[in-house]
Amino acid sequence: MKAIIIGATGATGQELVQQLLDNPDYSQVTVFVRRAVPLQHPKLTVEVIDFDRPQTWLHKVRGDVLFSCLGTTLKAAGSKAAQWKIDYQYQYDFANIARQNGVQRCVLVSSGYADSRSRFFYTQMKGQLEQDIMQLGFPQLLIFRPPSLIRPNTDRAGERWAIRVLNGLNKIGLLQSMKPMPTAVLASALIQAVKQKPLGTFILESAEIWALAK
Template sequence: MKCLVIGATGATGYSLVQQLLEDDRFSEVVVFVRSEFPLENDKLKVHQVDFNNHDEWANLIQGDVAFSCLGTTLKQAGSKEKQWKVDYEYQYNFAKNASLNKVPVFVLVSAQGANSDSKMFYSRMKGELENAIDKLSFEKLVIMKPGLLKRPDSDRFGERLAEKMLNAFNSIGVFKSYKPLPVQVLASKMIEKAMSSEEDRIVVVSEFQN
């Protein structure tokens, strides 16, 4: 099988690519990145692309399953408009071209609390993206809705602080459902659900065991 990945340089995407390369069910792993990718493998094919000009590489989005785990923070993006471009437009354009090219399975990393009616910008953006991709013609759509992600060596102060607070609450039996989720577990679940034989066209995953 041939799989396609955007967001491969992020913590979740990087772990996902590592696991895909180790999985014998996949013969080719194609990643689309803006800069050089640090991994080398006989199964790996790297395309450096301009996400602002998706039509230039739309013909390359062909395979058996596409994984979308691209994302940024408001702080990193610098504005809501720029975050929307990365988290919504880039991912939607990737999904749209995957659909046009008849990629049957699409896996999207969304977020806990995603809701197009939310008053919170981030949650509303994620919810609107889910709705837009749902309207495309995938045979199977998997939507992952994780909470706080536990990234190796994260340099995001807010994430580190939230993780410490949740771990403290978890240790006394509080907020167990909000336990920080290691990106390796999320990546593994993405592959599991992509390859599962569930009959539902849309599979939403909001609970994870780690």
């Protein structure tokens, strides 16, 4: 199969790229990025694009499965409008183009508690993205709602603190459904879901994600 990835430079995306390159089921891995990446591999194609100018790259979005892992934080983006552009608009536009080009499968990394009716900006945004991508008509659509992620060498103080708290609660049997998940585990589950799930739309929560990764 031929994989397409956006968000390949993020923590989950980097794990996913490496696992796909090591996976014999995939003959080609194409990543669409805003800046060049140092990784080289016979199966890897790197497309450096301007997400704001889809007319310059839409013809290149071709393959069997789209993995959509793009995302940022409000702090990094600088404003809600900027975060919406990256987390919602770029992902929706790319998925729309992929579907128009005949891509049959889409794997979307969303968020725990995603809900278009949420009072909270982030979960509302993710829920809206889920709903709108569902309307594109992918024969296989896999939406992942992972718990807090353990990113290698993260510099996010709030994330490190939350993971420590959750790990402590997990040890005494509390909040097991929110057990923090290493990005390598999530990446493995993304790949396994494409192979194991039939056609249709599936929303995968924490417990099923862990099970797929095993």
